[in-house]
Amino acid sequence: MSSNQRLIEAIQGGLPLVSRPYAAIGERIGMSEAEVITRLSDLRGVIKRLGVVVCHRKLGYRANAMVVWDVPDEEVADVGQQLGQLECVTLCYHRARHLPDWPFNLFCMIHGKERNRVLDKLDSLVEQCHLSHIHHEVLFSRHCFKQRGAIYSQFAAAER
Amino acid sequence: MDAIDRKIINNLQGGFPISERPYADAAKQLGITENVLIDRITQLLEQGMLSRFGPMYHAERLGGGLTLAALCVPEADFEEVAAQVNAFPEVAHNYARDHELNMWFVVATELPERIDEVISEIEAQTGLSVYNMPKQAEYYIGLQLKV
Structure with missing residues (x-):
């Protein structure tokens, strides 16, 4: 396993909660603190975010709506960018349609404390972005069966 | 959960320093001490408010x-x-x-x-x-x- 792979694997479960966490990680995998810091800085491109990963439900965000839109292909990038900038939208992706039963190609997530408040946010979003002509559906989550971070250990691109 | 916990959650979802004393650096921004930040994150993890404190990767x-x-x-x-x-x-x-x-x-x-x-x-x-x-x-x- 390359040094970057070892580092990626060593921190995926979480950073040590000690004053010098990068020194502690380095000790575990035989790397100096300085090397850990340099490598992590170089890995910024593969690290989407570093910091707290929240548990929505525990924080009271029990209503989680996946809103799916059937946007004409030539407009999907524009609409996606517009939605992605809104404060209430936490994720926004263009995905493949499955015709005929699944015509939707743009997916966004809206989290809220209650379903009604999520629907209110959606109403204002439709108005603000002039999307009333675009067919959409709201899929609220009923139950979360499994939630964990993906496990990464031997990704090819991390090999350097 | 109090105002300090909320501040930590609201400010540390976006980024955490990569430096020798990252908790001290982040704590300074939040107006608290390094020890308080470490204790609070530990508690938030124990309470299940946070599922992790670490990286999310671009798979x-x-x-x-x-x-x-x-x-x-x-x-x-x-x-x-x-x-x-x-x-x-x-x-x-x-x-x-x-x-x-x-x-x-x-x-x-x-x-x-x-x-x-x-x-x-x-x-x-x-x-x-x-x-x-x-x-x-x-x-x-x-x-x-x-x-």
Whole structure:
């Protein structure tokens, strides 16, 4: 396993909660603190975010709506960018349609404390972005069966 | 949860320093001490408010595969199918949603070519067709909740 792979694997479960966490990680995998810091800085491109990963439900965000839109292909990038900038939208992706039963190609997530408040946010979003002509559906989550971070250990691109 | 906890959650979803004393640096920004920050994060993890304190990776940039997939599961078989799907180590999240397509899960693999294999294996196990909906573009990756 390359040094970057070892580092990626060593921190995926979480950073040590000690004053010098990068020194502690380095000790575990035989790397100096300085090397850990340099490598992590170089890995910024593969690290989407570093910091707290929240548990929505525990924080009271029990209503989680996946809103799916059937946007004409030539407009999907524009609409996606517009939605992605809104404060209430936490994720926004263009995905493949499955015709005929699944015509939707743009997916966004809206989290809220209650379903009604999520629907209110959606109403204002439709108005603000002039999307009333675009067919959409709201899929609220009923139950979360499994939630964990993906496990990464031997990704090819991390090999350097 | 008090004002300090909220401040930590609201400010540290976006980024954490990569420096010799990152907790001290972050704490300074928040107007608290390094010890308080470390204690608070420890407590928030213990209480389950945080599921992790660490990195979220771009799976694709690490060379891995990632997709969102859905199933249309008969209500009577729901629990059984959920157990079958969740048994795959490559299935990262699985949500029941109110729709004809009522089970939605994320598949994350170390190699991109493994995605199609996992999808076929899930179809074989469950006897259902999987709707595979890989990402074509991403417009936002913030996912920051205000508390």
